[in-house]
Amino acid sequence: MQKEAAIREPLILGHKSYHDVTEDVCRPIEDKAPRMWYVLFGIALIIALYGIGCIVYLLGTGIGVWGLNKTIGWAWDITNFVWWVGIGHAGTLISAVLLLFRQKWRMAINRSAEAMTIFAVFMAGLFPLIHMGRLWVGYWVLPLPNQFGSLWVNFNSPLLWDVFAISTYLSVSLVFWYIGLIPDFATIRDRAKKPVSKKMYSILSFGWSGRAKNWNRFETVSLVLAGLATPLVFSVHSIVSFDFATSIVPGWHTTIFPPYFVAGAVFSGFAMVQTLLLVMRKAMGLEAYIHTKHVEYMNIVIMVTGSIVGTAYITELFISWYSGVEYEAYAFLNRATGPYWWAYWSMMTCNVISPQLMWIRKLRRSLLFTFFISIVVNIGMWFERYVIIVTSIHRDYLPSAWSMHYPSHIDIGVYIGTIGIFFVFFLLFARYFPVLALNEIKTILKGSGQSYKEAPDYHKHH
Amino acid sequence: MAEKVIYVMYDDEEVLKDGAKSLVSKGIKIADVFSPFPIHGIDPIIGVKNTRLGIMAFLYGLTGLMLATVGMRFFMVTDWPMNIGGKPNFSYLENMLAFVPVTFEFTVLCAAHGMVITYLLANKTLPGMPAQNPDPRTTDDRFVMEIRLSDNHQSSEKEIDELLKNTGFVEIDKKEVN
Numbered sequence: 001m002q003k004e005a006a007i008r009e010p011l012i013l014g015h016k017s018y019h020d021v022t023e024d025v026c027r028p029i030e031d032k033a034p035r036m037w038y039v040l041f042g043i044a045l046i047i048a049l050y051g052i053g054c055i056v057y058l059l060g061t062g063i064g065v066w067g068l069n070k071t072i073g074w075a076w077d078i079t080n081f082v083w084w085v086g087i088g089h090a091g092t093l094i095s096a097v098l099l100l101f102r103q104k105w106r107m108a109i110n111r112s113a114e115a116m117t118i119f120a121v122f123m124a125g126l127f128p129l130i131h132m133g134r135l136w137v138g139y140w141v142l143p144l145p146n147q148f149g150s151l152w153v154n155f156n157s158p159l160l161w162d163v164f165a166i167s168t169y170l171s172v173s174l175v176f177w178y179i180g181l182i183p184d185f186a187t188i189r190d191r192a193k194k195p196v197s198k199k200m201y202s203i204l205s206f207g208w209s210g211r212a213k214n215w216n217r218f219e220t221v222s223l224v225l226a227g228l229a230t231p232l233v234f235s236v237h238s239i240v241s242f243d244f245a246t247s248i249v250p251g252w253h254t255t256i257f258p259p260y261f262v263a264g265a266v267f268s269g270f271a272m273v274q275t276l277l278l279v280m281r282k283a284m285g286l287e288a289y290i291h292t293k294h295v296e297y298m299n300i301v302i303m304v305t306g307s308i309v310g311t312a313y314i315t316e317l318f319i320s321w322y323s324g325v326e327y328e329a330y331a332f333l334n335r336a337t338g339p340y341w342w343a344y345w346s347m348m349t350c351n352v353i354s355p356q357l358m359w360i361r362k363l364r365r366s367l368l369f370t371f372f373i374s375i376v377v378n379i380g381m382w383f384e385r386y387v388i389i390v391t392s393i394h395r396d397y398l399p400s401a402w403s404m405h406y407p408s409h410i411d412i413g414v415y416i417g418t419i420g421i422f423f424v425f426f427l428l429f430a431r432y433f434p435v436l437a438l439n440e441i442k443t444i445l446k447g448s449g450q451s452y453k454e455a456p457d458y459h460k461h462h
Numbered sequence: 463m464a465e466k467v468i469y470v471m472y473d474d475e476e477v478l479k480d481g482a483k484s485l486v487s488k489g490i491k492i493a494d495v496f497s498p499f500p501i502h503g504i505d506p507i508i509g510v511k512n513t514r515l516g517i518m519a520f521l522y523g524l525t526g527l528m529l530a531t532v533g534m535r536f537f538m539v540t541d542w543p544m545n546i547g548g549k550p551n552f553s554y555l556e557n558m559l560a561f562v563p564v565t566f567e568f569t570v571l572c573a574a575h576g577m578v579i580t581y582l583l584a585n586k587t588l589p590g591m592p593a594q595n596p597d598p599r600t601t602d603d604r605f606v607m608e609i610r611l612s613d614n615h616q617s618s619e620k621e622i623d624e625l626l627k628n629t630g631f632v633e634i635d636k637k638e639v640n
Contacts, residue, residue, distance in 0.1 A: 017603065018602070018603035019602060019603040022602045022603065143533065143537055150541060150542055151542065152538065152541065154544070154546060155534050155537060155561055155564055156546045156549055156557070157546075158563075161564055161567070164563070164564045164568065164571075165563065165567050167571075168567045168568070168570055168571040171571070171575065172570065172571065172575075175574060175575065175578045176574075179578060179581070182587060183499075183601070186595075186601045187498065187601040187602060189593065189601075190593070190599070190600075190601045190602065191602070202592075202593065205587075206582065206587035206588055206589055206591055207586070207587050207590070207591025207592050207593050207594065208585075208587050208601075209496060209594040209595040210496050210595055210600055210601055211494050211495070211496060212494060212495040212496075212497070212501070212505060212508060212510045213494075213510050213585075214585050214587070215497065215499070215500035215501070216505055216510055216512065216513050217513045217584060218500065218581075219500055220512075220513045220515050220516055221515055221577060221578065221581045224515065224516050224519045224573075224577060225574055225577070225578070228519070228523075228573055228574050229570075229574075231570070232567075232570050235563065235566060239563050239567075242563075438498075438499075439498060439500070440499070442498060442499040443500065443502075
């Protein structure tokens with residue numbers, strides 16, 4: 001058993017035994033769902049169905065139903081794609097990067113953050129697919145033998161790199177998440193009384209028995225997957241940024257994009273984790289496991305990545321002037337003072353100023369304030385992508401082609417709809433899956449649990 | 463042939479570890495340990511060798527790297543070279559920079575999935591497999607040591623019982639298994 005400094009705040013509050021941990025996590029799954037769950041699920045389902053309706057209408061009619069025009073060929077669709085992919089960066093960062101750094105506080109949040117990641121990447125993947133217009137030929141993005149003169153997909157194109165990056169990221173995250181879930185499903189299986197749930201969790205737990213050799217393999221697989229997933233997290237959003245950075249559009253043609261996008265992704269991902277967990281810990285009675293210290297750690301990550309994003313904004317602005325390229329300079333001047341000034345300044349306020357408030361200890365330990373800032377950051381990060389995408393292309397080299405983008409109700413419906421679908425998935429996850437990594441929490445109970453840390457013999461050597 | 467198995471249950475992993483250490487020092491072979499979470503340091507005591515899954519992951523990754531390289535060379539250079547923005551389409555090496563992202567992603571894809579499939583097969587954990595833990599509480603807060611009499615011909619059942627007495631177990635169970 002690993003000991004830690006006495007002045008370090010315990011990660012698990014109260015006097016919990018191993019059995020209490022099991023009880024606390026399994027009870028919400030075994031009990032009847034509270035009323036509130038049905039209400040939230042109902043709302044999410046209605047929004048999701050509306051979104052699906054919009055998507056079906058879009059596929060039946062064509063992407064002309066979006067508010068795009070000749071100048072602005074990319075707007076909400078790609079904005080939403082990048083926004084969701086960004087949100088999908090926190091989960092694997094928490095479970096992979098923090099695992100490599102042996103950060104124990106990750107154990108309380110990794111399961112739900114990974115679930116969030118997977119659902120968010122699902123939503124992201126939806127946008128390029130529906131943007132094809134003809135969803136049924138979506139498999140053309142894969143290098144499959146064909147009869148079109150053996151025409152292969154273009155491996156020089158960042159859009160194809162994206163196909164590989166997103167699908168690898170989604171499938172590896174899914175597998176990583178499930179490997180950790182197997183032993184916890186076994187716990188629920190062994191407690192289940194009703195035959196149907198017993199059967200379901202038996203299938204889901206793959207017959208896990210918890211032998212010493214199984215655990216030995218489990219730990220190696222987790223570590224190696226974390227090692228593989230860490231560069232993957234960084235590569236995915238770098239590749240997303242290449243979609244823009246490798247073009248020659250002023251405002252997009254920027255070498256700072258990869259690190260800036262990755263920092264932004266982690267920033268927005270952690271904000272979304274905060275939004276979800278602050279509600280979940282309360283609703284499911286998990287205050288002993290996810291408490292102020294965890295929230296504070298996450299706020300520090302938000303502060304650091306927010307500062308990187310802020311630095312990137314200012315660097316970009318400076319370089320646009322310093323480069324002496326007038327088109328580049330105009331693109332940025334137009335962002336700040338042109339017709340989309342409100343989007344630019346919303347982005348600046350939400351992403352540059354708000355995370356700086358986290359320097360104040362009192363604020364970063366306040367749950368209410370954190371919840372508020374997490375929403376602000378999510379809004380700000382949506383605007384960031386909107387600003388980068390729309391303001392860069394709405395005024396091109398030919399003033400007669402200048403235009404504005406006005407979203408159609410289908411644009412809005414599809415976007416809002418994906419939020420609904422996301423919450424449908426997340427609520428189902430919270431209802432039927434163990435939301436804390438039981439087996440991992442138990443390994444830190446003796447080292448970081450309050451009752452063990454306060455015990456008189458904690459600092460004696462065995 | 464039926465054989466007798468002793469399942470000794472503990473409620474603390476440290477107690478089990480100390481018990482296992484004293485049993486092993488007396489020459490008793492412990493067949494297996496069932497626990498709700500990984501007990502660090504139990505493997506060398508009961509003689510569980512470290513897994514070689516890491517090496518497998520490396521080999522799967524190497525396979526992915528090779529497939530990606532061979533594939534992209536075939537698609538973009540050999541089979542149907544296309545002039546894309548004047549990029550060199552006649553040699554893999556000169557166009558290689560554009561192929562780095564996909565090569566990396568495919569390497570990770572093969573390494574991760576190859577390793578996970580191997581892991582599930584090696585563990586015999588697949589959908590629909592029956593659970594093999596001797597007691598449902600071993601996935602909650604109990605730790606069970608499995609001792610097979612057929613592994614321990616040098617000592618009688620009585621002798622083992624005697625040794626177990628001092629290890630601080632909470633329950634003991636004997637079963638005939640095939």
